[in-house]
Amino acid sequence: MSSLQDRIRSALKEIRLPKLDRNLFEAGLVENIDITDGKARILLHLKPAYASKSQLTQWVKEAVLKIEGISAVEIEYTQSGPSQKQQRVVPPEARTARRLELPQIKEIVAIFSGKGGVGKSTISVNLAAALAKAGSRVGLFDGDVHGPNIPNLLGLTEKPVMARGKIQPIEKYNLKTISLGLLVEPDEALIWRGPMITKAINEMLGGVDWGELDYMIIDLPPGTGDAQLGLAQDIEISGSIAITTPQEVSLADVRRGIATFKKLEIPIWGMIENMSYFACSHCGKETDIFGTGGGEREAKRQGLPLLGKIPLDPCLRESGDRGIPAVLENPSSPAVKEIVRIAEVLLARQHQTV
Numbered sequence: 001m002s003s004l005q006d007r008i009r010s011a012l013k014e015i016r017l018p019k020l021d022r023n024l025f026e027a028g029l030v031e032n033i034d035i036t037d038g039k040a041r042i043l044l045h046l047k048p049a050y051a052s053k054s055q056l057t058q059w060v061k062e063a064v065l066k067i068e069g070i071s072a073v074e075i076e077y078t079q080s081g082p083s084q085k086q087q088r089v090v091p092p093e094a095r096t097a098r099r100l101e102l103p104q105i106k107e108i109v110a111i112f113s114g115k116g117g118v119g120k121s122t123i124s125v126n127l128a129a130a131l132a133k134a135g136s137r138v139g140l141f142d143g144d145v146h147g148p149n150i151p152n153l154l155g156l157t158e159k160p161v162m163a164r165g166k167i168q169p170i171e172k173y174n175l176k177t178i179s180l181g182l183l184v185e186p187d188e189a190l191i192w193r194g195p196m197i198t199k200a201i202n203e204m205l206g207g208v209d210w211g212e213l214d215y216m217i218i219d220l221p222p223g224t225g226d227a228q229l230g231l232a233q234d235i236e237i238s239g240s241i242a243i244t245t246p247q248e249v250s251l252a253d254v255r256r257g258i259a260t261f262k263k264l265e266i267p268i269w270g271m272i273e274n275m276s277y278f279a280c281s282h283c284g285k286e287t288d289i290f291g292t293g294g295g296e297r298e299a300k301r302q303g304l305p306l307l308g309k310i311p312l313d314p315c316l317r318e319s320g321d322r323g324i325p326a327v328l329e330n331p332s333s334p335a336v337k338e339i340v341r342i343a344e345v346l347l348a349r350q351h352q353t354v
Contacts, residue, residue, distance in 0.1 A: 012060065012063065017050050028165070029046075029047060041074045042074070060075055100202055100205060104213065106214050107214065108215075110218045111124045112220045114256055119274040121142075123274060123310070124150070124217050125325050126339045129175065129327045132174040134344070139210050140216075141216060142180065147221065151182055154177060154324075155324065156170050158182070159182060170182065205235065239267045240268050242257060242268060244272070269304075270306065271298065273308070274310045276310055313333050315336070
């Protein structure tokens with residue numbers, strides 16, 4: 001007859017994570033099992049991107065309490081995986097030693113904004129696609145855990161799979177993409193506290209088989225919250241780009257974002273003014289719907305380059321609704337031409353640093 005520990009292991013192997021279709025061992029969640037006088041003590045590694053603590057607790061207790069000889073189950077959680085246990089005692093001044101190492105990625109670029117609705121995700125997708133079209137190896141990471149829109153903008157519905165102990169990114173349009181939106185149901189609400197956001201981003205970034213990349217574009221959530229702070233602490237970001245629109249309400253928010261990134265010592269490569277103007281397709285007249293010159297004035301005030309001014313263009317919305325980057329579908333669009341020009345600026349920057 002098998003030991004109680006073997007039977008517990010077998011029971012845990014029957015628990016499959018619906019978001020990954022992998023059991024607890026395959027996902028690396030089980031760290032230790034102890035049994036004393038019929039009481040099982042199970043140590044799990046919490047990965048919020050895979051399952052919540054309440055879900056894991058319920059699943060494990062239900063499975064283990066069915067085993068004859070087990071009278072009680074105690075579940076504890078660790079905030080780091082087995083290979084990271086020693087890092088918990090590293091003092092704050094040695095913070096860089098705890099950073100997530102991604103040496104196979106040459107440039108990690110964070111796209112941020114002070115507020116939502118300024119087109120940050122659309123720019124992230126099309127900038128990544130423009131870099132890939134130019135021949136770069138590009139990864140696209142959807143770090144907006146509350147509103148993961150990248151799957152919609154790329155027409156992605158396929159669930160990621162595990163292979164060789166890593167999540168395999170979805171490859172489409174020469175982009176390697178991962179998003180929490182690919183692991184949850186479309187209408188599932190993500191109600192997470194700050195530490196869970198940071199953990200989920202790190203687990204997703206570090207747990208993906210990215211391969212060799214020239215660029216990793218990270219689409220951050222708007223604002224200056226836990227996602228930004230966590231990335232600054234845990235990942236070596238090569239540079240960041242601020243997205244704004246011309247009106248003051250957007251500029252006021254992006255100022256806070258820029259101030260935060262400067263305080264966190266994250267390099268800011270420049271600003272992009274989106275929805276800069278609307279050019280009528282019939283008469284060619286330009287209308288400054290959201291004001292004029294706001295991005296340029298703010299860039300000068302901040303001592304940053306204005307990387308580009310992207311006009312309002314229906315093709316960006318139409319292509320996004322179809323799940324196709326506009327840079328691949330509408331090369332003659334004024335907005336696309338400006339995005340491609342911005343991508344060329346980034347390419348030239350990388351070449352200068354080689």
